[in-house]
Amino acid sequence: AQSVTQLDSQVPVFEEAPVELRCNYSSSVSVYLFWYVQYPNQGLQLLLKYLSGSTLVKGINGFEAEFNKSQTSFHLRKPSVHISDTAEYFCAVSALDTGRRALTFGSGTRLQVQP
Amino acid sequence: DAMVIQNPRYQVTQFGKPVTLSCSQTLNHNVMYWYQQKSSQAPKLLFHYYDKDFNNEADTPDNFQSRRPNTSFCFLDIRSPGLGDAAMYLCATYNDRGLHEKLFFGSGTQLSVL
Numbered sequence: 219a220q221s222v223t224q225l226d227s228q229v230p231v232f233e234e235a236p237v238e239l240r241c242n243y244s245s246s247v248s249v250y251l252f253w254y255v256q257y258p259n260q261g262l263q264l265l266l267k268y269l270s271g272s273t274l275v276k277g278i279n280g281f282e283a284e285f286n287k288s289q290t291s292f293h294l295r296k297p298s299v300h301i302s303d304t305a306e307y308f309c310a311v312s313a314l315d316t317g318r319r320a321l322t323f324g325s326g327t328r329l330q331v332q333p
Numbered sequence: 334d335a336m337v338i339q340n341p342r343y344q345v346t347q348f349g350k351p352v353t354l355s356c357s358q359t360l361n362h363n364v365m366y367w368y369q370q371k372s373s374q375a376p377k378l379l380f381h382y383y384d385k386d387f388n389n390e391a392d393t394p395d396n397f398q399s400r401r402p403n404t405s406f407c408f409l410d411i412r413s414p415g416l417g418d419a420a421m422y423l424c425a426t427y428n429d430r431g432l433h434e435k436l437f438f439g440s441g442t443q444l445s446v447l
Contacts, residue, residue: 261423261438269434319427323375
């Protein structure tokens, strides 16, 4: 079984400031890692994913994340946020031992960008 | 173009009155999922279809059922909705024979129970 922990339920930040959203996971098997964004009353949109290779992955909207196997972390970063980045962000994992790829989500982090 | 389509966008039902939510996909993906997301919580997997093989999560209430008559369509039936079933229901698809390694989500159906 897998579990995902997002330590911060809310992160307030000023516009143009950098931000880091933290994610730690636990799994007995190898996993793929994902970050999804959810705008109010909408579905989930994939920001980025880590499957293998370089531990630094770049996604859409200027976001990037770094996979750290020893710390079992996959933190999301953006060097300069915009008001439009205000949303809920979910970290998720899926196990490699099955082709069914069901995602296990963290509890989410609400990013609030203030002017 | 929308690839995973959920209808309706908003659904209101009465306590105890059966309701069906629908999901269709144009991607020809073989795996389809239903997630329940309550307010300010993470999406929680209810069940999924791997081809025609139905897989129920252990803690999914018996009140929730699903049908997949063909590759493109999947339905979520709630036999007797309770107030606690009010939530956003998300459908997602995945192609385990493809290269994208990502789930595609619909926009969700927001269910209200009166």
